[in-house]
Amino acid sequence: MFKIVKKEFLSENVARLVIEAPYIAKSRKAGNFIILRIDKNGERIPLTIADADMEQGTITVIVQRVGVSSHKLCAMNAGEMLLDVVGPLGTATHIAKIGTVLCAGGGVGVAPLFPIVQAMKLAGNRVITVIAARTKDLVILEDEMRAYSDELIIMTDDGSLGTKGLVTQGMEEVIQREKVNEAVVIGPAVMMKFAALTTKKYNIPTVASLNTIMVDGTGMCGACRVSVGGKTEFVCVSGPEFDAHKVNFDEMLNRLKAYKTKEAEGYRDYLKSLEATPALV
Amino acid sequence: MTKELDKEYYKAERKAEWRNKLRKEIKSKERTNVVRVHMPEADPNVRNKSNIEVNKGLTLEMAVSESSRCLDCVVPTCVSGCPVGTNIPKFVKYIESGDILGAAKVLKENNSLPAICGRVCPQEIQCEAQCVYVKKLSKEGSAIGYLERFAADYERESGNSSIPELASPNGIKMAVIGSGPAGLTVAGELAKFGYDVTVFEALHDLGGVLKYGIPEFRLPKDIVDFEINTIKQMGVKFITNFIVGKTASINDLKNEGFKAFFVASGAGLPNFMNIPGENFNGIQSANEFLTRVNLMNGADANFDTPVHTGKNVVIVGGGNTAMDSVRTAKRMGAERAMIVYRRSQEEMPARAEEVKHAIEEGIEFINLASPIEYFANVNGMVTKMRVQKMQLGEPDASGRRRPQPIEGSEYDIDVDSVIIAVGVSPNPIIQQSMPDLEVTKWNTIKVDENMMTSIPGLFAGGDIVRGGATVILAMGDGRKAAQGMHKYINETILAEV
Ligand SMILES: Cc1cc2nc3c(=O)[nH]c(=O)nc-3n(C[C@H](O)[C@H](O)[C@H](O)COP(=O)(O)OP(=O)(O)OC[C@H]3O[C@@H](n4cnc5c(N)ncnc54)[C@H](O)[C@@H]3O)c2cc1C
Ligand SMILES: Cc1cc2nc3c(=O)[nH]c(=O)nc-3n(C[C@H](O)[C@H](O)[C@H](O)COP(=O)(O)OP(=O)(O)OC[C@H]3O[C@@H](n4cnc5c(N)ncnc54)[C@H](O)[C@@H]3O)c2cc1C
Ligand code: SF4
Ligand code: FES
Secondary structure (H helix, E strand, O other): OEEEEEEEEEEOOEEEEEEEOHHHHHHOOOOOEEEEEOOOOOOOEEEEOOEEEOOOOEEEEEEEOOOHHHHHHHOOOOOOEEOEEEEEEOOOOOOOOOOEEEEEEEHHHHHHHHHHHHHHHHOOOEEEEEEEEOOHHHOOOHHHHHHHOOEEEEEEOOOOOOEEOOHHHHHHHHHHHOOOOEEEEEOOHHHHHHHHHHHHHOOOOEEEEOOOOOOOOOOOOOOOEEEEOOEEEEHHHHOOEEEOOOEOHHHHHHHHOOOHHHHHHHHHHHHHHHHHOHHHO | OOHHHHHHHHHHHHOOHHHHHHHHHOOHHHHHHOOOOOOOEOOHHHHOOOOOOOEOOOOHHHHHHHHHHOOOOOOOHHHHOOOOOOOHHHHHHHHHHOOHHHHHHHHHHHOOOHHHHHHHOOHHHOHHHHOHHHHOOOOOOOOHHHHHHHHHHHHHHHOOOOOOOOOOOOOOEEEEEOOOHHHHHHHHHHHHOOOEEEEEOOOOOOOOHHHHOOOOOOOOHHHHHHHHHHHHHOOOEEEOOOOEOOOEOHHHHHHOOEEEEEEOOOOOEEOOOOOOOOOOEOEEEHHHHHHHHHHOOOOOOOOOOOOOOOOEEEEEOOOHHHHHHHHHHHHOOOOEEEEEEOOOHHHOOOOHHHHHHHHHOOOEEEEOEEEEEEEEOOOOEEEEEEEEEEEEEEEOOOOOEEEEEOOOOOEEEEOOEEEEOOOEEOOOHHHHHOOOOOEOOOOOEOOOOOOEOOOOOEEEOOHHHHOOOOHHHHHHHHHHHHHHHHHHHHHOHHHHO
């Protein structure tokens, strides 16, 4: 059992949870993720380790409410227990002194971007960060990002904060202004697809962190497979980060829809059951 | 122990008062005239819609009758066919004498998972194939597997389950990586020597393939749990959600005081065929499908994990994994549940019994055919697969005739779900975390005759060493490794003090 020691909402649908997991706190690196299971009927869901505190033996995850499991997780409170937490999973980000690194995050992808921004900065790089969201209230981790970035650009679809526009516009602005040695992009698959197309125009080496559907996270099921440079790769063991210019994003976008109908039905039924028993909400 | 010693040992045991008496009760001629027992099975049309166990087990009368067939041979050749060296004539004769708990105790001397082996071992090509009935009398061998299952089930149901004798604790910490049959066996054996054993498991549940792969209708989960529980009662500690090489390294564990290690991380990585369209939705590996159903209860609406099946389901492959997948798909409501396999039915690697059960349950077999491409609808969901007919050519390295494509024989099958069961590769996590560890070109871990790897104190066995093999071979490795680890500790750690 893994205790939640702290929970808070960063925006309406995004919560930050601090979880007791001393081994993981000790061994995790930027780019790693965990898989957790809330209770015995729960599914195994992957979440990036956004931060960790070795002394307290805790890790931080940031979760967006999109379906049954993330809804249940956002409804949990400090003091409650998660049945299973396993990790750190995946291959850690390659962190080195590269020069200027452009880090771009969309939506909840800003959460997994944070440890990379932090590590890139600590490795002595010039870090320019672009974070994007639909609207002001959905922008997360602004202060944290600012603390570790040489420059922080905020983009919102409606212009309610920062500059009005998409993440790719913010990226172009930087690229046209100065030399960028590497880009890291994390967010919804569509956003990563277009971000990759943007940096490709300028031949900037780019890394994307893929959030495919997963079950075991140890290379056993193949649910997480993607085509990278025409080869099948398992995101959970060889990834989650890959050369963004080689990822087949269209195939990945399709695979993310695999359980869409079933999940949507499940979520609708779940929300209905909550309405029927309001005391549980 | 040498083979000669073994022989003498069996001879001496055979001379025991009760065995002599039992042998004299029935003439050998009469024994050989008894007809081999048939395992009662659930009705195929009922069982293919539920998860009830297919094989129902023997009654006491059946078991005693079957055990009376065994001739209690002077040289029990059956034993040579058992990878863990089960004392077969002794346990069988205990059954004939009516002492079923005694029989169960004998089984446990060499095998900590008898109820599991009695269900899933390929007995027909192991012990039973070496039985004198088969070798000399051209009759069906003793039903050793059925009797093993009977004794183990009887003991469990009696509530008088015994725990093997343990040496007094020596306080030396041993680590086991993976809780499949190899890991469980090594843990049990090391506990018998008196070690302080901890098993680390990556998943949230114990048992490896026994839990996430082999379905309930062939191996009920409570039976696996019961046998694991016996090992727990022997003092073995289990830690789930712990990936050695990720959560902590072997070196970290060394610093925590572990003196020797056994890697039993299995061959979990599914192979794909790399043909066009294979990544469309509705196409999954057997491991994904079986894990969603068996480990995550995906077929049960009370659980959150979804699982995809359909009306027209094709499983590609011909091994036990393919049979388990196709029969599971049938149970989940497939109208056509089909096997597509590139060789003929005789060449299928699956156990004959499982193929027979599948046919009875209404599984369609499309043999001598191999997929070459998949097609999908606008939503990216698979709708059709193109297969090419095959013919058998000359035998290949495996001794089986090599399938060759027949040009121009392609045709399409309508599908809404495809499950790929064309083999597995070794789990890569331990190898990735230990660059010095010697591996083969297939990425299996190299071991010496004591099951020790190129790193002193680090042992390995089961599928991670052999590639996808069997439960009993994994257990055989576990037994051998326990001896090797014991020897290693005596020669290094204990020699120093
Ligand atoms: C390596 C990795 C790291 C991740 N890190 C984070 C993180 O830090 N924070 C976070 O909020 N989420 C993260 N995710 C995504 C997260 O795992 C899913 O959002 C979660 O599993 C959804 O579960 P659910 O039951 O609530 O929704 P479901 O009912 O499973 O899904 C609802 C809808 O969400 C979408 N969805 C489902 N799974 C994913 C997925 N893996 N990626 C994108 N969309 C999905 C689908 O469109 C689906 O229809 C990560 C995924 C991976 C693979
Ligand atoms: C569907 C299916 C049906 C089968 N049917 C039969 C049958 O009828 N008869 C038969 O004899 N054989 C059968 N087999 C084969 C048999 O199950 C395997 O040969 C056997 O389970 C191998 O045992 P193992 O202990 O080596 O590994 P596994 O059973 O694979 O167990 C390995 C365990 O190690 C864990 N692990 C991996 N890496 C780590 C790590 N780094 N840290 C911690 N834990 C880790 C895994 O999660 C897993 O639980 C079947 C296999 C499958 C898939
Ligand atoms: S070889 Fe057959 S008959 Fe002889 S002891 Fe073994 S099981 Fe009995
Ligand atoms: S999640 Fe199962 S192989 Fe990656």
